[in-house]
């Protein structure tokens with residue numbers, strides 16, 4: 352019983368600490384393969400409409416920040432989708 356209570360408290364703390372305060376802080380969230388796959392799907396579906404699908408390795412992670420800031424509104428991505436696509440793009444470089 353005591354163990355369960357502790358787990359519940361830890362669980363709550365985990366959820367709170369996992370809520371990113373600003374979308375750009377990558378270190379506070381867990382990037383899973385599934386999360387990146389979702390980012391790739393959004394990228395594949397949204398970023399090849401007006402031009403060829405861009406090559407993620409063609410720009411530095413730093414440059415992608417600016418590119419995504421101008422392209423996410425064009426692709427009508429919400430903040431979460433914007434972040435997912437960015438995280439996917441940057442992950443391709445590794």
Ligand code: HEC
Pocket residue numbers: 394397398399400401402405418419421422423425426427428436
């Ligand atoms: C509504 C049309 C549209 C959509 C959707 C769109 N783009 Fe673009 N994109 C453009 C236009 C127009 C340009 C060239 C002019 C400019 O840079 O604004 C461009 C240019 C680019 C460039 C070249 C920038 C450079 O500095 O060389 C990249 C990379 C890019 N887009 C990536 C993306 C990504 C990633 C997405 C998906 C999130 C996306 N685009 C979605 C219209 C679009």
